[in-house]
Amino acid sequence: MEITPLTPHLGAEIRGVDLSAPLDNETFSGIHQAFLDWSVLVFRDQDLSRDQHKDFGRKFGKLHTHPMNHQGDGDDEILLVKTTKDSAYTAGNGWHTDVTCDEYPPMGSMLYIKEVPGSGGGDTLYANMYLAYEMLSETMKDMLDGLVAVHDGAIPYVGAYMSTPPEGGYPRHEHPVVATHPETGRKLLYVNSGFTSHIKDLTPQESKALLTFLLHHIATTPRLTCRVAWEPNTLTFWDNRCTQHHAIWDYYPNSRYGERVSIVAAERPAA
Numbered sequence: 001m002e003i004t005p006l007t008p009h010l011g012a013e014i015r016g017v018d019l020s021a022p023l024d025n026e027t028f029s030g031i032h033q034a035f036l037d038w039s040v041l042v043f044r045d046q047d048l049s050r051d052q053h054k055d056f057g058r059k060f061g062k063l064h065t066h067p068m069n070h071q072g073d074g075d076d077e078i079l080l081v082k083t084t085k086d087s088a089y090t091a092g093n094g095w096h097t098d099v100t101c102d103e104y105p106p107m108g109s110m111l112y113i114k115e116v117p118g119s120g121g122g123d124t125l126y127a128n129m130y131l132a133y134e135m136l137s138e139t140m141k142d143m144l145d146g147l148v149a150v151h152d153g154a155i156p157y158v159g160a161y162m163s164t165p166p167e168g169g170y171p172r173h174e175h176p177v178v179a180t181h182p183e184t185g186r187k188l189l190y191v192n193s194g195f196t197s198h199i200k201d202l203t204p205q206e207s208k209a210l211l212t213f214l215l216h217h218i219a220t221t222p223r224l225t226c227r228v229a230w231e232p233n234t235l236t237f238w239d240n241r242c243t244q245h246h247a248i249w250d251y252y253p254n255s256r257y258g259e260r261v262s263i264v265a266a267e268r269p270a271a
Contacts, residue, residue, distance in 0.1 A: 001014060001015070001016045001017055001027060001030050001031075002014070002015040002016050003034055003038075005038065006038075006040070006042070006226040006227075006228075007225070007226045009128050009131055009223070009224070009226075010038065010039055010040055010126060010127075010128040010131075010224070010225065010226040010243070011038055011039070011040040011041075011042065011126060011226030011228070012034060012037075012038040012040070012041055012042070013041075013042045013043075013044065014031065014034060014041050014042065014043050015044070017031065017043060018046070019043055019046050019048060019052065019053075019056050019235060020046065020047055020048050020049075020052045023056075023059070028059060032060075035108070035237065035239060036183055036184055036239075039126075039128065039238060039239040039242055039243050040126045040226060040228070040236065040237075040238045040239070040243060041236065041237045041238075042228055042234065042235075042236050043234065043235045043236070043237070044231060044233070044234050045231075045233055045234075046112070046233050046234070046235050047233060048112055048233075048235065050075065050078055050259065053078075053110065053112050053235070053259065053261055054077055054078070054261055056110065056235075057110050057261040057262075057263050058263075060107065060108060060263045061107060061263040061264055061265070061266060062263065062264045063077040063261055063262065063263060063264070064077075064099070064102075064106045064261075064262040064263060064264045065077065066079045066099060066262070077261060078259050078260070078261060079259070079260040079261070079262070080257075080258075080259060080260075081111060081113075081247075081256075081257070081258040081259065081260055082255075082256070082257050082258075083249065083251075083255060083256050083257075084253075084255045085252065085253035085254070085255070090247060090249045090256075091247065092124075092245065092246065092247035093246070093247055093248070093249045094193055094194060094246060095125075095127065095192060095193055095194070095215070095218055095219050095244050095245070095246045096192045096193060096194025096195065096244060096245070096246075097129075097190075097192045097194065097195070097240055097243070097244050097245075098240050098262060099153075099195070099262070100151040100173075100175060100190075100192060100194075100195045100196070100269075101151045101152055101153035101155075101170065101171045101172055101173060101195045102153075102171050102173060103171065103173045103268060104264055104265045104266075104267070104268055105175075105240060105241075105265060105269065106240045106262035106263055106264060106265060107239070107240055107241055107263050107264070107265035107266070108237060108238060108239050108240050108241075108262065108263050109237070109238055109240055109260055109261070109262040109263075110235055110236070110237045110260065110261050110262070110263075111124075111235065111236050111258050111259075111260045112233075112234070112235045112258055112259050112260070113230045113231075113232065113233075113234050113235075113236075113256070113257070113258035114232060114233065114257050114258055114259070115232065115255060115256060115257035115258075116230050116231060116232055116256060117251035117254035117255065117256050118254055119251060119254050120251070121248065121250040121251035121254070122230055122247075122248065122249075122250070122251045122256045123227050123228060123229050123230065123248050123250075124227070124228045124230070124236070124245055124246065124247050124248065125225050125226075125227050125228075125245060125246040125248065126225060126226050126227075126228065126238060126243050126244070126245045126246075127218055127221075127224040127225050127243060127244045127245070127246075128224045128225070128242070128243060129188040129189045129190065129218075129242045129243060129244060130181075130186050130187070130188045130242055131223070131224050132188070132189040132217060132218050132221070132224055133178060133187050133188050133189040134187075135217075135221070135223075135224075136189075136217075141178070144177050144178050144189075145178050145271070146176075146271070147176070147177040147178070147199055147200070147201070147202075148174050148175070148176055148177065148199070148200045148201070149174065149175060149176075149177050149190075149191050149196050149197075149198065149199045149200065149211075150172065150173075150174055150196070150197045150198055150199075150200060151172065151173055151174070151175055151195040151196050151197070152170075152172045152195060152196075152197040153170030153171045153172060153195065154170050154172070155194065155195055155197060174200065175190055175268070175269040176190060176269060176270065176271040177189070177190060177191055177199060177214075178190065178271060179241070179269040179270060179271060180270060180271060181241055181242050182241070182265075182266075182267050182270070184242075186242070188241070188242045189214065189218070190269055191211060191214055191215065192215070192218075192244055193215050193219075196211060198211070199211060218244060230256075230258075240262070240265075241265065241269070
């Protein structure tokens with residue numbers, strides 16, 4: 001197995017692994033360690049069926065069902081990621097962490113892209129939330145430690161459908177603003193523009209100002225990021241506990257198609 005970093009701080013390409021074949025313990029352990037070290041893993045030239053895709057996901061835990069998964073094809077464990085010339089929006093076009101509105105947000109997601117835009121574009125940016133936290137001043141870190149934010153599943157629903165979601169149809173949970181990764185023990189920033197509505201125990205004005213600062217910090221600091229340029233049959237596996245991502249919609253009116261599985265975390269985000 002060959003590991004090639006994408007940047008010094010985030011992301012690596014993994015060569016010499018066939019994800020459609022059974023993984024021996026040594027190979028799986030190597031992938032798991034690379035996942036903890038680099039947070040975003042890119043596997044090229046993979047020929048995967050849906051079952052093989054899901055089998056790889058299950059090696060890391062139970063598969064997650066997305067609250068907005070209404071595709072109606074009978075497979076709730078696969079989220080279709082599809083954008084065409086008729087799309088009014090594209091999923092993930094903005095910095096976010098997947099489904100932090102859940103009590104147990106996914107620990108990771110695996111996106112398998114089958115069709116890329118013929119004219120180019122459609123890359124995905126990833127950002128390192130360990131580094132986002134570490135770059136803050138000690139005074140800001142002290143202020144953030146102990147704060148709790150509300151993550152609301154209605155936010156992306158309204159953004160996608162321009163209407164109020166069904167009552168009780170989308171989860172809403174609280175998580176620490178600064179969380180600790182359960183496997184690495186490193187602290188990280190855990191707020192995102194996709195789901196975080198406000199910070200508890202602050203006035204609305206204070207919450208808005210602080211979230212605006214933190215989200216601007218994430219969105220405008222290139223040092224935090226790596227960029228994945230998709231090719232057909234590329235699978236990217238990211239650690240949803242310590243990264244954010246942004247699917248760039250720069251290929252209209254061309255199409256992009258992929259399928260995603262996510263893995264349920266064994267524990268809630270904790271400080």
